[in-house]
Amino acid sequence: MIKEIHLFGLLKEQYGDTVCVEVPAFPCTIEKIVKNFRMSHSEVNDIPFLIAVNHFMANENDIVNENDHMALLPPVSGG
Amino acid sequence: MRTDFQLIDNAKGFPDLEQFRSSTSGAEVVFNGIVRTPNKGLEVLYLEFEAYEALFHNEMKRIAESLESQFQINTLILHHRIGRVLPGELAVVAVVYSAHRKDAFQACEMLMNELKSTVPIWKKEFNSDGSFWVSQTP
Numbered sequence: 321m322i323k324e325i326h327l328f329g330l331l332k333e334q335y336g337d338t339v340c341v342e343v344p345a346f347p348c349t350i351e352k353i354v355k356n357f358r359m360s361h362s363e364v365n366d367i368p369f370l371i372a373v374n375h376f377m378a379n380e381n382d383i384v385n386e387n388d389h390m391a392l393l394p395p396v397s398g399g
Numbered sequence: 400m401r402t403d404f405q406l407i408d409n410a411k412g413f414p415d416l417e418q419f420r421s422s423t424s425g426a427e428v429v430f431n432g433i434v435r436t437p438n439k440g441l442e443v444l445y446l447e448f449e450a451y452e453a454l455f456h457n458e459m460k461r462i463a464e465s466l467e468s469q470f471q472i473n474t475l476i477l478h479h480r481i482g483r484v485l486p487g488e489l490a491v492v493a494v495v496y497s498a499h500r501k502d503a504f505q506a507c508e509m510l511m512n513e514l515k516s517t518v519p520i521w522k523k524e525f526n527s528d529g530s531f532w533v534s535q536t537p
Binding site: 328375395 | 451453457511514515516518520532534
């Protein structure tokens with residue numbers, strides 16, 4: 321199955337607005353999705369990022385379903 | 400507490416503070432963030448700001464609730480530019496209205512600290528030597 325992930329900032333510049341990551345099934349932990357994303361985009365390992373699900377901050381233990389909006393957030397720098 | 404959080408794509412979107420003033424707020428603290436040049440010895444040509452708008456509003460709501468639990472605040476305002484901003488132009492305006500100055504000063508400083516550490520806005524600097532994404536947190 322495929323999970324679409326929205327990207328911002330440096331990640332968006334490198335990979336585009338979204339990437340698709342293979343996952344075994346839904347629901348799936350963020351940890352698993354991130355692991356698969358890193359495996360398929362090995363050069364991303366140097367970039368730290370946080371995760372948002374359905375427009376709220378999330379952590380790697382949270383569960384994601386197929387229709388949830390998931391985003392990766394590289395270091396912020398407002399102001 | 401009244402709040403006004405906006406992402407704006409031009410300088411006309413900054414707040415007209417007259418509408419927020421009231422007799423119950425003895426203090427109005429305003430922070431104006433301005434694009435600066437030079438930076439690290441290089442001439443800054445412009446900054447490009449990008450934001451995740453839905454998360455921006457949720458994070459600002461969370462920050463406002465946290466500030467309200469710590470300080471007496473009547474009104475909290477944050478307007479941030481997105482897109483290209485030139486040196487000398489305003490990038491962000493943060494305003495706190497409170498009955499007293501101490502709460503207003505402290506809340507405004509904390510608001511800016513939170514903005515720089517948790518609010519989903521990204522900044523790319525274009526300078527005389529090229530460009531780079533400004534990284535602060537995580």
